[in-house]
Amino acid sequence: MKFSPSLFDVNNLNFERHGNLVLKGATFQILPGEYCAIIGPNGGGKTTLIRLLLGLEKPTSGEIKLFGTSQKRFRDWNRIGYVPQRSALVDGSFPATVREVVGMGRYARRGIFGFESSEDKSAIVEAMELMGVADLSDRLIGNLSGGQRQRVMIARALASNPDVLIVDEPNTGIDVESQHRFYELLRTLNRTKKLSILFITHDIGVIAEDITRVLFVNQTLLVSQNPAEVVRCDEMSRLYGTPAHVVCHNH
């Protein structure tokens, strides 16, 4: 049997910023194929945790392994697609088409000044089709709606054919109907393309559906593989430190 290492293996990770403790003793694993939600209150350290995984912040102490390799020696960054939090807020005057923005996802593989190969071209078209933005190909990114831009940014991350996709708050400024369709799309990608997905969400309802693991981040980290447990009122109240009322419905 082929040994398949964890995508992320984090051990006793601590992070301080300007003397303030942001994350304390975080320990968890993410396995291939997971569909994992990261939740927690504002300022709890969710984005910081992702930035630490991506090497954009340096841990104060602790160990991070990516695909079984210590982060210090890890070089295969194109295996990880990242969509940061504010990508939906592209400047309206940004003069690039959807095709060009998605094409930027290939830079890590070929370099900014390399020529686009036929492999690049088909990866770009496939990513646009997967995210349902192929018909917007020639539109300027600045003229799209928030939901359309968000799908373009995911297509850009997918263009490099990553093994794992990390999405920071996918639904900022998106209406509820589009949010629902968006999560369905993520879940379909996870199932059909075997793409592992980690996403930060404030939409607690999402974690009741189909999540393989929940990371609750509020300086300390609580890991659960049973989302139904986390969604209980008493647990939500305890985690967020404020009374919570959880209403379950059929959808």
Ligand SMILES: Nc1ncnc2c1ncn2[C@@H]1O[C@H](COP(=O)(O)OP(=O)(O)OP(=O)(O)O)[C@@H](O)[C@H]1O
């Ligand atoms: N660039 C920065 N400089 C200084 N402090 C920062 C910086 N970025 C984040 N922080 C602080 O670090 C802590 C964790 O922030 P982080 O953005 O990781 O939280 P979060 O859980 O993602 O929050 P939100 O849900 O509001 O996006 C907060 O106290 C925040 O104010």
